[in-house]
Amino acid sequence: MFDIKWIRNNAEAFDAAMLRRKGDFATAADLLNIDDRRRDIIVRLNDAQEKRNAMSKQIGQAKAQKDEAKASELMAEVARLKDIIPVAEADERLVEQELHVALSVLPNLVFDDVPQGNDESDNVEYFGRNGTEETVANVRASKPEFSFAPKEHFEIGEANDGMDFEVATKISGSRFVVLKGQIARLERALGQFMLDLHTTEHGYTEVQPPLLVRDEALFGTNQLPKFEEDLFFAGHGDGRLALIPTAEVPLTNLVRESILSEEELPLRFSALTPCFRSEAGSAGRDTRGMLRQHQFNKVEMVSITLPNASFDEHERMLGCAEAVLKKLGLHYRVMDLCTGDIGFGAKRTYDLEVWLPGQDTYREISSVSICGDFQARRMNTQYRPGGGEKLKGGLPFVHTLNGSGTAVGRCLIAVLENYQQEDGSVLIPDVLKSYMGGLTSIGGRS
Template identity: 55%
Template sequence: MHDIVFIRQNPGAFDAGLARRGLEPAADAILALDARRREAQTTLQTMQNRRNEASKAIGQAMGQGDKDKAEALKAEVADIKAQMPQWEEQDRQTGEELEATLATLPNLPASDVPDGADEDDNVEVSRWGTPRKFDFTPKEHADLGPALGMDFETGAKLSGARFTFLRGDMARLHRALAQFMLDTHTRANGYTECNPPVLVNDDAMYGTDKLPKFSEDSFRTTDDRWLIPTSEVSLTASVAGQILPDLAQPIRMTAHTLCFRSEAGAAGRDTRGFIRQHQFEKVELVSICAPQDSEAEHERMVRCAEGILEALDLPYRKLLLCTGDMGFGARKTYDLEVWLPGQDAYREISSCSNTGDFQARRMNARYRPEGSKKTEFVHTLNGSGLAVGRTLVAVLENYQQADGSVIVPSMLAPYMGGIERLEPQ
């Protein structure tokens, strides 16, 4: 949600930020609604004050025996009461229109975010690792996986397209990756492990900017709950409506959960394989921090995600997303793309975003700085640390052997019970 005070004071800067997002100016329309609402609120306050004064004066007039004055005051109070509903309705209506308008506008990009129309304009920041040279033609995971326990046919039979049934050592490797990520983030990176609900209400989805704009991208239950598209929703919304004590240190949370996405806007993309599923698992990273700490916290979060890829010896590149490719709630986003030799391409495996106070305003999450009587909105950040299924894909393609087997990365040995490679069955 946007700060209406900022828009009042900086309408040009607000429209300039929207323009960088490819949107038309909106400040004039917003300020017109804001003016009508403030007019209603000011009028109501004036009327309430006068009603109270007149009501008090009625008693005084009656006590003095001045019935004519008392009757005149009663008529005035009655007239005020008769007029108030129309101003209350204007306050309610304009308030709802204003909130609805603001709720559909994306976050403004940070000053160092590059301008651009789409993913082709993202800026590569760095690369890590050297892609392995194969003495055979490497396969894509969709061709390699079925003999190793990645059962696409059964998944489709049970649930339809974009569902997969993992079996045997493949399922164990998937679990091992998630456990390795969680252990690293909690033991080495200072995140607190959480196990949040995967069903949430409208408020949680709205507060994390998933509603109303992206309702079609998520699954809704018959009792009006939502299956989370990411545990960012549950973790971030856990501080909704709170006034936190001084955030001398950021609150850092991580969770490994199921995630669900309808992929409404991805028709025809990645229909083969395990890249884009309706149901998948992700280890999420969320930070709640003071505004002055959010930029450093963003860089730290990205490094935590990078550390998982480096530990697994998976080559990757880091991108700074342009204004046209950045998510709705983000003010700045880094993507990590892992090298997939079967596709001969880098593919997204993590996205880490700083949303500033955009989500905090929607969910009314604040903190009280030390020594201050006033509260401020927190800053929220979220990132994948990592998408488990896509990491499994990267391991399969990068560690594949000519005979169709896949070597298990050595750092996963404690989680694999002595299994050193996946063998074709």
């Protein structure tokens, strides 16, 4: 969400930056036109209100002095303002709303060095601030070699009686799956492992948030008003609640409408939750297997930081997500999303793409974004700087970041495909064994 004053003072920069985004957006001139009308109305309204207030005060004084004649005279005079004030108030509401709507559908500005591009094919592989292809190769698992043709995850899952798409369809329709037995346990183990990792080693506070949220929370994290069709809603009384598409929504909104103190920042939250997405725009894509589901589990990380700390926090958070894949021994790459692929609220996004040998391709398993003050403005989350210095222009907004660490369902796919054996069994990665009751492998011919 933009500050119209900022746009007024940076009109050219705003237009230039918005042109980098895919899609057509209002220009600074369009927006300032609305704002000019808004200010004209405010001047008119304030003027009338000032007169009314002054006269009302005189009426009170006249009445106190029992001067009923003067009071009546003034009341007749102020009555004329009753025609103009309600009209001006209505005008102001309309134009305020118009400006709010116009601003709320604008995507965030990306950083200058985000790669320009149209779609995911223009994303650029990222090796860290000072990294190279060689430095990352040393700390990441390499692509596994197979002496046989590796299977896809659903073949492994179904062969082990651990994944049932048909019965899920009977119960809930397409894009659902039923996990069973050791596969179900492996999914649970992965989620537990990730959440434990972030809370014990990465400084995140474990949170169990609501999974049903109000429209206001969704506005705060940009799902509304533009992406309503991606959401599931549950009716509630005369209203509705949305099923969270990601725990980013409740975790980020933990600080909505509040003023934090500088000392308590950064705040770091992590949660393991189901996520619900309608996948309205993706009919026909990834229909086989459990890659793209209406419901999946995900471990989410959210950081609330001071403005000058968010840039480094982004790299730190990327490292937290990468740690999951490193500890699981999964091969992956990091992509710096181009302007055509980056999300609405992000200033920069890194995607982690894990190697899936069964599909012979990399697939997104995590997305780590820095939003600057974009969401903080939508949520109205500010902080009070320490030291108590005088503040010109109001309290500053916090910065928000979010990242998956990681999508659990997709990570299950990755473990199954990367750790599969020729006999159909799947080895359990070392870090998961304690979560699997000591099992070293599951499935296979018995």
